[in-house]
Amino acid sequence: MGDWNVRLNCIFDLMVLPFDDTYFMKKALLEAQEAFDKGEVPIGAIIVVQDRIIARAHNLTEQLNDVTAHAEMQAITAAANFLGGKYLQNCTLYVTLEPCQMCAGALYWSQISRVVYAAKDSERGCGVMGTKLHPKTVLLGGVLETEASMLLKKFFIQKRNLN
Ligand SMILES: [Zn+2]
Helix, strand or coil, X not given: CHHHHHHHXXXXXXXXXXXXXXXXXXXXXXXXXXXXXXXXXXXXXXXXXXXXXEEEEECCCCCCCCCXXXXXXXXXXXXXXXXXXXXXXXXXXXEEECCCHHHHHHHHHHCXXXXXXXXXXXXXXXXXXXXXXXXXXEEECCXXXXXXXXXXXXXXXXHHHHC
């Protein structure tokens, strides 16, 4: 009976764990965790084309002393290098926090097909700032939102306690 349950669970996993938005957002969250471990604001991003991850990045603004070193900016550059072209057609960016104005601007120029984010940034996100993505870009938010915002909260609480 137990064996059968295990087998059923395996079949269930195969059915519910294809390459979907949740699967890829988990990969972006792993990047965010890497940023967290380095003392960076924990934001991670990956870029996927045809279910294949072609770029992984996390926020490195502290390490590089560079305000432009957001996860999305690095992922865009890495993906373009991988593809050998500047336009990210048929690509999806997964990022753990809603892109800021700068990243939304860069995503605009890349003409990326889809942008999926986890947590909303109600202060500095492209939505509240009124920054537009490319008309070709489909935007979706809220995938693993709780996980992403919990990591961010944990980071800022820890930082506050250290100071
Ligand atoms: Zn940004």
